[in-house]
Amino acid sequence: MLAFAAMAALSSRAGEPEAAKRVLIVADEFGPMQVLAEFLRAEGGFEVRIIDQKDMPPDAAPYHAVFMYIHGPMQDATGKALAEYAERGGRLVLLHHAVASARRNNPEFLKFVGIAISPRDDPKTPWRVIEGIPYTLVNLQPRHYITAHGVRYDRTVEYQPSDTPSAAGKFPAIDLADTEVFLNQQFTDGRAKTVLLGFRVTDPKTGEVLMQDRAGWYKAAGKGWVFYFQPGHMAADFKNRNYARMILNCLTWQPGIQAPGD
Numbered sequence: 001m002l003a004f005a006a007m008a009a010l011s012s013r014a015g016e017p018e019a020a021k022r023v024l025i026v027a028d029e030f031g032p033m034q035v036l037a038e039f040l041r042a043e044g045g046f047e048v049r050i051i052d053q054k055d056m057p058p059d060a061a062p063y064h065a066v067f068m069y070i071h072g073p074m075q076d077a078t079g080k081a082l083a084e085y086a087e088r089g090g091r092l093v094l095l096h097h098a099v100a101s102a103r104r105n106n107p108e109f110l111k112f113v114g115i116a117i118s119p120r121d122d123p124k125t126p127w128r129v130i131e132g133i134p135y136t137l138v139n140l141q142p143r144h145y146i147t148a149h150g151v152r153y154d155r156t157v158e159y160q161p162s163d164t165p166s167a168a169g170k171f172p173a174i175d176l177a178d179t180e181v182f183l184n185q186q187f188t189d190g191r192a193k194t195v196l197l198g199f200r201v202t203d204p205k206t207g208e209v210l211m212q213d214r215a216g217w218y219k220a221a222g223k224g225w226v227f228y229f230q231p232g233h234m235a236a237d238f239k240n241r242n243y244a245r246m247i248l249n250c251l252t253w254q255p256g257i258q259a260p261g262d
Contacts, residue, residue, distance in 0.1 A: 020064045023251070024057075025050040026078065027069040032235040036067075036095075039244040044251060053078045065091040065251050068098045069232070079109035087222030093250055096232030100182060101127050113226065114189030114219065128183040135179045135231060136200040137215055137243065139172040146218070146249040147196050148259035151242045159200055162212045173200070174242050180233035185214045193217040197246075199230065216246070 023046045027033045030050055037048040046064075053070060056078055060066050066085055070078070086092040094113070103110050104117050118125045138159045139147045153172035160168040181201045187193060197216030202209055218227040227250045231237045238244050 021046050022063045023048045023065050023067065024060055024063040025067040025069065026053050026056060026082070027067075028052060028072050029069065032232060032238055033067070033069055035235045035238040036244060036247065039238065039241075040248060040251075043245070044248050046251070056081055060085045060090065061088065063090070065093055067093045067095060069095045070102075071097045071100075072102060074103065074106050074109070076106060076108070079106045079112075083109065083112045083221070086224040086226050089223040091224060091250065092221070092226045093247065094226065094228045095247075096180075096230060096237075099185060099228055100129075111188070112221070113228070114187060114192055116186040116188050118184065118186070125184040125186055129180060130183070130201065130203065131180045131233070132178055133181065133201055133204060135176040135181055136173050137176060137231060138198040138200055138211075139196070140198050140213060141194075141196050142172055143259055144196060145253050145257050145259045146246055147216075149249050149252075150245045151249075153242070157200060159198060160211050161198065162214075163195075171198075174240065176231055176237050176240055176243065178234065179231060179237055181210075182214070182230060183210065183212065185212075185230075189219070193219045197229075218250070 023040060025033050025037060025048060027050060033050050037050060040046045040048050053075060060081065066082065068082055082092055099113060099115050101117055110116065117127050120127050136157060138157060139153060140161065141147050153174055155173055156170045157173040158168055159171045181199055195213045195217045198211060198213040199215040200209065200211045215230045216228065218225055229247060231243060
């Protein structure tokens with residue numbers, strides 16, 4: 001495609017980094033994204049630019065990856081631009097509230113992502129947010145490059161996949177403290193997604209252990225890819241090196257690549 005052919009020309013300009021090392025973050029809360037940007041620069045060698053959606057460039061093709069971290073209202077034009085970027089061959093990385101209740105006002109974007117979000121009073125699958133709790137991130141793909149390359153897990157936990165019928169098992173896990181969980185993000189695209197991560201949390205009101213296979217996934221989108229990671233409410237989430245490493249791994253992963261035995 002012409003847009004992507006232009007990448008080589010853009011990267012060859014004096015003083016500019018190669019397109020493969022350029023990352024754009026579209027956000028409305030900059031603090032957590034500044035933490036992630038520093039990690040991507042230090043550990044991945046990426047040039048990272050953070051912008052508000054009003055400054056979204058007309059063509060994001062020169063960027064190797066585009067992150068979206070919009071908590072509040074998102075303009076339909078922004079959602080369309082992000083979807084087109086992925087479908088034309090880009091890597092779109094959605095973080096935390098990029099796929100939350102505010103996106104109910106962007107139905108076309110939710111359709112593109114393959115997620116449904118019910119109202120909070122829905123009798124079967126109500127949207128629910130639990131704040132300020134420990135969040136156990138469970139690796140459901142222990143040998144996948146994204147979840148394994150350079151990532152260290154300090155323990156295993158008992159986990160019951162929410163894809164029923166299934167049996168509980170022991171899986172590698174890491175803990176994030178004092179953060180936020182989203183319950184009942186519903187897949188609408190069948191098996192299009194590759195699920196990487198689940199979450200295990202304890203409901204502070206009832207003491208019930210809640211487990212859902214929604215903490216991390218990716219899917220093909222046209223010629224490109226969409227990734228989603230649910231943790232990220234607090235800047236401290238991105239200070240966890242193992243979690244940040246998984247996000248970085250999305251930028252270097254290729255289909256068929258295997259995680260080394262590290």
